[in-house]
Amino acid sequence: MLRLLSWPILCAMLLALTSCSNFDQEFTVQSANSTVEVYTDGTAFVSEFFDIAVKRAENYGGVYVDIPQRFTDASGGVHWRDFQLAAARRGGLDEYFSIENNVPGYSIYIGMEHCKSCSADLPKVPTKIQIAYWLGRLVRQEGNREVLFLPAYMGRVHGQGAKKTLTLKLPPGGTLRPSQQDRAAAYDVTRSAPNELLVSIPAGKGDRVLPDIEIEYPAGTFVIVTSGKRIQWWLSDHFLPFISILGPLIVALVAILKFRPSWLVPAPLITVDTKITQNISPALAAYLFRNWKADAAKAAFLASVCQLAVKRMLRISSLDEDAEASNLITKQERKKGKPGRSRWYALPAPTRLVFGQIEGERPAGDRRRVKNARPDVRDELHRTVTEEYQKIRGKDRWSLAAAVSILALGIVVASFSGLLIFSTAICGILLVLLIVVTMFRHPERFPVAAGTSEQFSQAAFLFVGLPAIVIAALSYIGTTEVISEQRPYLMAILLHIVGIIAIVAMLRMPTPKQRQIRNNILDLNRYFRGEINGPAMSVECYEHYLPFAVALDVEQRWTERFNLWREREKMDAYAPDWLIAS
Template sequence: MIKKIFFLFTVLFLNILVVVAVSIGQDRQKSERIISFDSNIHIYRNAAMSVVETITVYSAGKEIKRGIYRDFPTKYKDRYGNSVVVDFRVNEVLRDGKPEEYRLEGLRNGVRVYIGRKDVFLNPGRYTYTIRYSTNRQLGFFKAYDEIYWNVTGNGWSFPIDRASATVRLPDVSVGEILEIDGYTGFKGDKGKDFFSSTRSPGTVLFQTTRTFKPGEGLTVVVSWPKGYVTEPSIATKTQSFIRDNLGTFTSLFGLVVLFVYYFTAWFRHGKDPSKGTIIPLYEPPDKFSPAAMRFITNMGFDDKVFAAAIINMAVKGYITIHEENNGYTLLKRGEGDSLLSREEQVAASRLFGSSAKMVKVDSANQIAINGALVEMKRSLRNSLEKIYFFTNKKYFIIGLCISVLIMIGGSVLGEKDGLPVAAFMSFWLTVWTFGVAILLMQVVSLWKSVVSGGTHRRVLFFRAVFSSLFAIPFVVAEIGGIVALALATSVFIIVIMAVMVFINALFYRLMKAPTIAGRKILDKIEGFKMYLSTAEKDRLNLLNPPDRTPELFEKYLPYAFALDVEQEWSQQFSEVLSRAYASDTESSPQWYSGPSWHTKGISGFTSSFGDSLASSVSSASSSPGSSSGGGGGGSSGGGGGGGGGGGW
């Protein structure tokens, strides 16, 4: 009895297994899939290829509603980042042996072939699609052999593939002359060997898979043969193709030459400096120029040290006192020496103190007043000195900048026509963004310089510098991301050309500034005065009747030494004189300055760091916060030519 019951349960269990297996098999058969993918690849002597793909699918009306689509890559990058564009032409498309309507749609890296009509929906069932197409530039020509390294199915299919095969036909190559037969299966990058290969007739190799592929898996084949059976393209043909494929790079390179020629011509005609005259040491400022005016003429432009030099000069003249504390600098109005101020110093003082203020702290709380003083001083110096003593020739620089933008956009667009929106936008955005990031980084560098040269308020400056550095990091990361995005949309060489272009613009921005004849004469005199300020003790005897060294002379010309970047040399000349003077005087520091740096750093250390530290504080206060072989095991699934994938629509 027990045996009969056990037997009945066994039979019942087996029947259930059969029913489940049949049900699973029926569901599997009814699921959308590629039943077979057969590719017939014919290689010709002229290195061209014709391919016939026969794809049998099962449609359940889910994804495969009207038909299928097939993606064919036509744009690749070689090992150096150069573009390689292969030809691709569809010759015929069939469905179940009859002509079928199709259309082509461009992709970023190739072409998509939509098979079927928008208004015709398929009934569930099996359909066989045949795609005949021609292509070239798919073969690898190496020193000792030639090769086809071909992704048969592609790794972009959204359906499983039950079976795949590939037949490679070579021109006049006997079976014994084939050097290597290899292949890879699996996901992109895998080196699976789920296939077998055979040679049926001379020059014909058959590949057949041995398992079902999951969505995203594919078959890649490799066949190599001796040189001489297929004609390798000539150097002229390769060069022509290379230029065509990398038209954007060559356009940008040509534009780079045009930009340099333009700038050089503009510089030669309008920016070339007059010849220097004889430099004679001068013992007083030439033509009674103020320190700010002298630096403005020397640099042919305005910077923070122009303003800082004016502040120090105003203090030396008795108009203000500079008070240094742990948290920065404060300017105290004394009301003396008004008549001694130069024009640009007067307009700056007017904006700083207004009609009633007696004290201005150099920090962001007084940003409006300090920034207003900077703007007014710059306007005053430009109106009185520019075009009389020098020309900036900015209009030629702006033209060059516009040429640069056009070259970058044109090169990016020609380099990636299908990526036009991305390339054009990234070129324009990156151009503007780079200038903004450069300004931000210059401010960060300025703050760190002030930390190095700062006085007792170095701790505050350190935290400001750290905050500014952290604030700049996202912008720098975005800059790097933009460069990478543009490189992916175009090529690495476009980025290199852009970098050279930025350098050329920066170089000629400085070179285009040129002194007038009158300006050259003044510059020679300024050079003579600078020679006196920077003369070392051992060379002092070479000067003719230099004035005696006194504390008054040191303070009088200190703003000029700072404006001409020789404050260190000037202070070293007076180290002994000042040490004796302040040691015997009740005043232990100049009347125009109060603070600890004079004592903690000494005279030489004070003068070398005070000006830069003041300039950095002014800057902070005036700114708003804020192609390879696949043989020898070196290939993988998804490598080589061909590939792509497909799906239903």
């Protein structure tokens, strides 16, 4: 069906020279002529000529020709038509061209350059622009009849009411269907040859609505469409909408996996996982138990000191912050080949850090005050524990892959919908906002430059570069029109951007393994209090879990359980060699 509508000009339509040019001030379309040759396989070869009058000597050096590919059939279904460019010429000679995507189809720029600062202005003489291309998928089935529907040609040319002529070269046997509208008032259709129709559109208003033309053929006139071809057509019809919703679907899937609904969460433990304390430091247990609050630093430090003691790296006078340490394992013993080396490097990094800080304190006799080392190591201990926690987290490859996939999908949607630069402008504004917010919330990430040149570069970036990016982006967004067909895809692109931000935010959430470790720490606290079962009590068990009891602030309760066990077992007094006798 040939649809001569005012907005979906489903053939060539000269729009503008660029988004910032004024076509009406620089060019005038005097006439337009098209020839469409339809073949029995349902495809067509189109050749179009535009007679352009150049008004100004300085111009953008080229014109845009739109080739819309989307069309709506009689039932309201939206379809995508195949397109392949054959030639782009000016004055009969091949001309430089570039192809851009948009929602209706393609925009083909014919001309040497894209800016007024270039010297490739079109001469101020009558100019003839030619474009040739192949079209496919022009036949639909209606019962036992086949209907040839052609894209709309020359309904209007960039708002110009120039005279237009369309020549249709058709397979034999076709019958022109009567129009529902008064065709005579809009244009003339005559049969110039047995298999040729001539459509004459007189000069008139550029926004006029022209009636449809359909040509009916007996069944079997055109090549039978195979099932594979129908599937290919269906995929092309739904490609852009599909990838538009695929990004938000990926975000939803990632969110489901991150938040882990009840049917994905492991059942609560009724006993302690004995492996948990072999894989993490007591300092990390202190931070996890207190949700990374500032008061966790003291418990993490004392728990590390306790672990050093029970591992025989030093001796301490007590388990509180007033303790004194002595008999520290020497650097000579920690060297390669020494007996203490394996025990030393079996310790977690936070514990070795605390030992190094205590070792650096000036001793009084053979003893060092433990609490003197705690203020100096607080920040470094927090950083080391954070690194340990990140190692447990591992690389969240699924989330990173999802973010990259959504970014790629967003770029494809923006490219095919003609909103790539528009979307880039939006992302530029968001990036500037992110930089500004980060500077206020985390000024330590933006250290002040030391040299004069570096300070000048920073000032230029902050007070010139960032505002320039925002102004340029807002200027482009404010001066670029988003047509009605692009708006759903603009919303889809915005959802892709929100999805990427959401996934990046979810990257900071604990992984299932990290949540499992924290749950085990909570279960360990219940074990210390005697609420759930766990490893059988022994001297080795008591000493192994004592640093974690200190980390969870239940050292006294754990020691009481140990003493009760000793009484039941009628053991002698407990005097560990890591505790300095009073």
